[in-house]
Amino acid sequence: MTINPRLSLIDASSQFYQLGWMVGTAGNLSARLPDGSFWITASGKSKGKLRESDFVRLTVAGEILDSGHPDNRPSAETSIHMAIYGLFPGAQACYHVHSIEANLVSNLAEGDSLPLPPLEMIKGFGVWEENPSVSIPVFKNYINVPQIGEDIRQRLSVTPPDVPALLIVNHxxxxxxxxxxxxxRHLELAEYIFRYMVTAEKILGGRKWR
Ligand SMILES: [Zn+2]
Known part of the structure; x- marks a missing residue:
C-alpha cells in the first residue's frame, strides 16, 4: 500500500487522459490509505494535468478529512467509489473512466449484465478456466449519481461480480x-476486452465468439 498514492494517481490519470478515457474533466481515480480513508480526484479538474492539491481525502462514509485546496469539492461520482470500498474491504484503489468503448459495449448488455468473450485476457482478472463464462454487471445511469452508488451497493452485496469491474449504461x-x-491492470484488461467486442461487432456482425 502506498502512503501517498496521489503521485501514482496523477501518473495514471495523465495516461488515461492521453488514451481518451478521461477527456474534459471526466472520470475519477481514487486510492486508499492505511487508515481506510481514500484520496480521490476533486470535481472539475482536467485529468491531463493534475497536481497533488487536486485531490480530496474522505472516509468511506463520505466525510471530508482533507480538502487538498479550499476550492476543492468531491465529485458527485465519489458515491461510486464509496460503494466499492464499502462492499470490498480489500479494494485499495478504484478507477472510473468514460471511454468510448465502455459506453458502446454497455449497450450490448443482456438484461443487466454484459457477457464477455472467453478471451485469454480474462485470466488477468484471476479467472483460470477454459472458456470462462464471465459477465460484467451493468447499471442504469442516473443524473443523481448517489442513486447509482446505492444500486451498486444493493446489487453487489447480494450478487458479487465475477470480475472486479462494472459498467454504467453510456457512462x-x-x-x-x-x-x-x-x-x-484491471482497467487495461477491461478496455482491451471492450475494444475487442466493438471490433467483433463490426467485423463479425454480432456476438459470434460463442
Ligand atoms: Zn462518470
Missing part, C-alpha cells in the same frame, strides 16, 4: 483491485 467503466497496480 463508462469502474474497476477496483487490491493495489494501484492491480487496479490499473
Amino acid at each position: 463508462g467503466v469502474t474497476v477496483w483491485g487490491d493495489s494501484i497496480e492491480a487496479t490499473q
